[in-house]
Amino acid sequence: MYDVIIIGAGPAGVSASLYTKRANLNTLIIYHDKSGLEKAELIENYYGFENGITGKELYNEGIKQAKRLGTEVLDEEVINIKMEEKGFTVITNKNEYQTKTVIFATGNKKNTPKIKGIKEFEGKGISYCAVCDGFFYRNKNIAVIGSGNYAISETNELINLAKEITILTDGKTAPEIRADNVKIVPKKIREVRGETRVEEVEFEDNTKLPVDGIFVANGIAGSSEFAKKLGILTNKENIVVNENMETNIPGIYACGDCTGGILQVSKAVYEGAKAGLEVIKYVRNKN
Template sequence: MNQYDIIIIGAGPGGLTAGIYAGRQGTKNLIIDKDLAGGLGREVPEMENYPGFDKISGLELVEKMKEQAIKNCDLHEMENVEEIIRTDDEYRFTVKTDKDAYQSKIIILATGSSHRQLNVKGEEEFRGKGVSYCATCDGFFFAGRDIVMVGGGNSALQEALYLNNLGANVTLIHRRGEFRAQKHLQDMIKKEGIKTILNATVEEIKGDMLVESVLLKDNETNEMKEVPTNGVFISVGYMPHTKLAYQLGVTLDESGHVIIDKSQKTNIDYVYAIGDVCIGLKQWVVACGEGAVAATSAFEDIQN
């Protein structure tokens, strides 16, 4: 069975950074991801707040980070971790995947998150038929067409701007009276003349073979209104992937996120967590910082 000093589960920005730092410390390390490296970061259409780049897409930055990571550690993409078993040996953990099994002294959980759903009628029925959670994946198909973007955070406004640039006729819908996104993004929405509907929730997504409209509820008057649209893009937050954390006995907070200390340690010895699976700010640069901290702290654990 292959043995490693550190196994990092998840190859998003945090996991890749942890791999870079761990490898440069002289340890033997493995990153495993059930998908392609980058996670949800691959979907970011454009970033203007990542240090060192005026503008860069998530996919472009992922590829740069991946190239750097594989110089410093092993990377296994498209391999799903099914179980982690704690042992009393020097290699404290056995990691079982759908392809192989590995042993490790340290585990870093970088399992990330997935798109939160609206959980309304028609959402599942029209997934891939007008309902999407990824503007960079599907936006091209909606050039020149009417779409609604649901959400009020940074991601929702970034994707609304991206879709608008593709030539889609975008309407931004948010359940509150004001957006939660950065002022810069809100100013851009106004500058581009993107239509907004505030204090409204999507109650149903309707259509025949494809999406044709959304049913909106005015949260102030309870009035219902049907809005024609060819597509519904949803960006209303994320659900942390904590199956493996729960399996290991890691403590979670009320929202289901992993609780960590300033060294990224969980309540389980030699188990760390970083990125979107943890409590804290959901930002690319934060995940990278946490990856560096976790890898450095893990190295100190190995040395002791």
């Protein structure tokens, strides 16, 4: 069992690991997909680089620094996290890992697709969490919007509850899934419609699909999706933390862009350090 699993290898996640690893905690960093940093052409407002540094370079150097200190760093996509009696199970597209604590350092990527009707019908047939809301759709016809590992994982949560599930990839290709009540429709979506609740999806080719509900599982899961599954408090999709980077769930911490506020490397580094230091205290108290 790991002492801590850090999800994210940007400035917040790596910074947390520098403290936990050097305090001899069994530390695992899991990352996948881009960091906000990789989009930054040149960073000139972070300490220590006379001529600035490209975001990509800073990101890669951070990962190398964590590895040099002996931290295990894996490129895998986290698709689910479960609370267990003695900690947490972090499930990726490749494996499952047990840990005493989790630090979210997942950045501030927002996954809501820009499809007309999605925002309007949130809570009225649009859901972002299969394990939370799946039960409301037993024996109903539902759709899952998404095309990656996360969409498949959410679909698997719903297979034994729903009557029919249609995976809507919005024009992308999705991995195969074998189940009698699941089909994949790769058409481009125009709009989600209904009177007071979601009733149908209209496609660009003018065809329609009647549905009782839609689960959004677009792209790779971020902090707000995990927060919903675990009951972590959020505010406008940011994870709510106290000054110790603790969430409302003991053993779960968050740092960096996923907690909102100033979206800058310096703030991510500070919060990562603080989360790391607090995890050290938490794990030592438990032992």
